Amino acid sequence: MIGISNLKKQYNGVTVVNIPELTIKRGETIGLVGNNGAGKTTLFRMMLDLIRPDSGEVLSDEKNVAESESWKDYTASYLDEGFLIDYLTPEEYFHFIGGLHNKSKVQVDSELPAFADFFNGEILKKGKYIRDLSKGNQTKVGVAACMIQNPQILMLDEPFANIDPSTQIRLKNMVKDISKEKHITTIISSHDLNHVTDVCERILLMEKGKIIKDIATNSNTLQELEQYFSVLS
């Protein structure tokens, strides 16, 4: 589904991402971990064609994301609040996003109740603009907007940060469910090792722009990761 080759990005002489080879198969759930500055967000941005790589390419469905726009049809992502149109109400935003994927307002409205638990009554029909929501609630809007797009690829950058524990668990279940039911490819970055090992089948550990570990999740993975991070500190 996604292929990366010779991907490199430097800022002021410092290499922030350097990935010679990476293949992500359809339906995989990938967890991206690594300390701050390891290059997770930069990698995401290059996969979404927001940053031009110094060299190399990202292929989505065999097509270079920088050249073709077709990946936008099946890729949903939420990296930060810069993805939200903050002067819209959440409903307006969902309608807009739904509209881009040829869903009518009524269709979108009929899908929203499914998020009732996830939203915990704080998003819909509050009459607030997105800019007036808390950061956690903004994350919820961003994640829900991803789900509305019925994606085949889902990319979330630190979705567990800023949201409350019960929503974290709901989000985890939501991601698990859709990746199982709809067989979608999911890439999630997180600092929460528990969550990430719980949701993801495959963990990529980044350090200074490189993927230094590529592990299929098993019962020992959490321990292995904890060990890596504690040694570093």
Added chain:
Amino acid sequence: MTLTFLIHQSKAFWRSTNTGKSVAMRVVMGILILYLLLNVLVVAFFLDRILSRTNPEQDILYSFNSYILYYFLMDLLFRFQMQELPTLSVRPYLHLRIKKNQLINYLSITSLWTTFNLTPVLLSLPLLIKIVIPQHGHAQFWSLLVSIIGLTLSNHFFSLWIKRKVNLNAIWMLIFFGTLILLASLDFYFKLFSISTVSSVLFKIVLAEPLYCLLFSLLALVAYIINYRYLKSNLYLEELHTADNSHKSSTEIPYLNRFGKSGDLVANELKLILRNKRPRSVVTMSLMFMFYGLIFYTNPTFSGYSRIIFCGMFMTGIFIINYGQFMFSWQSAHFDGILVSKVSAMDFFRSKFLLFTFFSSICFLLTVPYVYFGWKILIVHFIMFIWNLGVNTLLVLYFANQNYRRIDLSKSSTFNWEGVGASQWILSIPLLLAPFVIYFPLDLLGYPEVGLALIAVIGMIFIISREFWINKLVKRFQEKRYLIAEGFRNK
């Protein structure tokens, strides 16, 4: 404490990522302000002569006195439009061991540094020295000066207060303008009373009894206290942020649906304009420009088509120019979102054209009443409307592709130089010159109508070939989008 705040402010300024640019901007601004002050000084120096020319039968001091209140009413109006609310981002200080009144005093004191406060004194001082001291004496000189300073400060704090009130509730704006309009109409239209008489009587009393000037100081103090108390009771995060918690409707604009995705994008952009302070004030400013023609068309000394071309271009194209020059910075806060969403660059550009057409048409319709000054005006306006849609839209969008500056939508637009860069200045050159490059040669040869027709034809050609140009723009956009997105991420 005030000093610490000042130091923090200066650090915030010097350490911000685009300091170099804003320093350059400030130098330009500084020169501009110096120039304006110089003008004020010249007027001030010759004020006695000007007054004796305009009101030859009256005593100079009498006419000076009668204008004082008018001046301060106008001053209030201009302050309301242009004066900036002092901003220290108080958020990081509110939870610390800093008394609220220290914060408020800081806000009040730093706000005093504005040209609005300097002009009245500069303007009146030479006249006071030249006329009042020899004719009436030093006590009278000081009392008039203190009165003028008192009125300046009252205006200052009053306008800060009313602006904050308006920010929270627009009804105050209606009340404010309503009162001013009422006063003006009672004076000039119904002639029930005359502000000038009130003014001259008032200051005659001050001249007779110098101590009355303290009344104006008292007025200033009252204004300060009102502003102070208002700030003190409103210095809370939620209230400084948005006090408006009324339900936001999510009504859609039905007409736009038929334009497909670009229609949706226009609907979003209309919301952007209506719901954010800076774009909203750009649009209100544009509406003010509809009166631009009154300056030129009522004046018989201007003749020929060139003034109509100029006015017509500005009035029908003011939105394209004013709003378009900052594209795509308006969307800088969610530009990443646009890039990854299923919006093709083609639709994105089409939506811009749609938006421009929409607003330009409104502007054109609003300028139709100028037909009162002659049919020619209406025809030239229409030609310039075509020109704006054909050429200026393209020009503006071409420059939008090299604009990498982020804009904070929530700040007001007067004297806000955020997002202003070289591209805006360069843009203004072809924008202003292009129609005249076409028109003037033909005018000199004695065929002004042919010149106008040529402008219209060129405008039409560009409208018809728009698709071709959009393709060019999209291509350029694809090359530049990384730079644009990176610039916009830079807060």
